Amino acid sequence: MTAHPRVVMIGPLPPPIDGQSMVLSHLASHLRVHLPNLIVADTAAGGLWAKLARTVRACRSIPGSDTVYVAVKAGHGMWLNVLMVLVARRCGARIFLHHHSYSYLHGRPARMVALTRAAGPAAQHIVLARSMADTLRAQFPEITAVPVINNAGLVDRSLLRVPIKADGAAPVLGHLSNLYVDKGIGEVVDLAVALNRAGTRARLIVAGPPTQAGCMHHLARAARELGDLFDYRGRVTGAAKHAFFEDITHFVFPSSYLHESVPLVLHEAMAAGAVCLSTRRGSIPEQVAGGPAVLAADRDTFVAEVLPVLVGTSVSAAASVQSRAVFTRALDEFDQQLREFVAHTTADSPLHS
Numbered sequence: 001m002t003a004h005p006r007v008v009m010i011g012p013l014p015p016p017i018d019g020q021s022m023v024l025s026h027l028a029s030h031l032r033v034h035l036p037n038l039i040v041a042d043t044a045a046g047g048l049w050a051k052l053a054r055t056v057r058a059c060r061s062i063p064g065s066d067t068v069y070v071a072v073k074a075g076h077g078m079w080l081n082v083l084m085v086l087v088a089r090r091c092g093a094r095i096f097l098h099h100h101s102y103s104y105l106h107g108r109p110a111r112m113v114a115l116t117r118a119a120g121p122a123a124q125h126i127v128l129a130r131s132m133a134d135t136l137r138a139q140f141p142e143i144t145a146v147p148v149i150n151n152a153g154l155v156d157r158s159l160l161r162v163p164i165k166a167d168g169a170a171p172v173l174g175h176l177s178n179l180y181v182d183k184g185i186g187e188v189v190d191l192a193v194a195l196n197r198a199g200t201r202a203r204l205i206v207a208g209p210p211t212q213a214g215c216m217h218h219l220a221r222a223a224r225e226l227g228d229l230f231d232y233r234g235r236v237t238g239a240a241k242h243a244f245f246e247d248i249t250h251f252v253f254p255s256s257y258l259h260e261s262v263p264l265v266l267h268e269a270m271a272a273g274a275v276c277l278s279t280r281r282g283s284i285p286e287q288v289a290g291g292p293a294v295l296a297a298d299r300d301t302f303v304a305e306v307l308p309v310l311v312g313t314s315v316s317a318a319a320s321v322q323s324r325a326v327f328t329r330a331l332d333e334f335d336q337q338l339r340e341f342v343a344h345t346t347a348d349s350p351l352h353s
Helices: 019-032 048-060 078-090 110-119 130-139 157-161 185-197 213-229 238-247 264-271 299-310 317-345
Strands: 007-011 039-042 067-071 094-098 124-126 172-176 203-207 230-232 250-253 275-279 294-296
Touching (some): 019 067, 019 317, 039 048, 067 078, 094 110, 157 264, 172 185, 172 238, 172 264, 185 203, 185 213, 185 250, 185 299, 203 238, 213 230, 238 264, 250 264, 264 275, 264 317, 275 299, 275 317, 294 299
Parallel strands (some): 067 094, 203 230, 275 294
8 A cells, every 4th residue: 555545535524523424533633644645535414416426526536545435325325335335346456345324134135145245355344333233244144244332432632621410410301313203202292291200309301303293292391391490592602512521310211213333422421420211122222231321122112111211210420420430431432433533544464354
């Protein structure tokens, strides 16, 4: 490989802001320090013709490259990834494919089979967690190189300065996301209402823009049934987001979202010392392992499984410390994984699987 290898990174950049665009932006910013010949081909969402035009521009940037990184689309956009990878392989470039979604790991969809075959046996398939790697290998045994780069490093590290929750305080439940029914906004409200009816006084703070009409129904229900115990803050960023995490003691995330893998918001909650209440979706069990998190089998059983754990309890500073420790371990792992990615993107040796 040349002294200054030519690396092309293909995927979405913000805006809009989502997990995949944040990861690409973060990785590119680190690689630019070491790679003067780095090219980033932005494929952020747009109409059909815009997507096709961006794909053509991305493919034209590939010839002459030593390494090509592709942020894998979960839906039909993966077929465009197949085209990019075919060009990269024909040009003799090393190929890194970064997977962010579980939606295509529950079987062998044709688009993922095609992508795997197009990339070839030497391609490296980056995932967000070890359990995600196990699932990928189980469904696609032809894939051999599956390094892990978690997403803890994308969290605002100032959240580590949020004070540890105080012993004996009344629980304050919180939920932050782009509000979807599948992300569990209904179950969030159900839990808060049931907890108060069971005699454990608990506030509920919800933040984030509603994305479905059904979400507005649940927000209205929370206001009606919880009264002054409910606080809806809308979209929060910067200091307002920091204040949200400082004000809550438990982060409630009963997701059954099809794409769920390693939710960044759970890392944020643990960084702030909140105890996570979630489901066993994607790689969440691995993400919160070793901490005080409470996990239900799925969204449908969430309230029934979590409510008994919370009734009659108060906040524990020790649990808050333990939750933050889970995040800091993930952050240390990310820093090491990122160093390896930078090193191996500029060298001939593969990442560790």
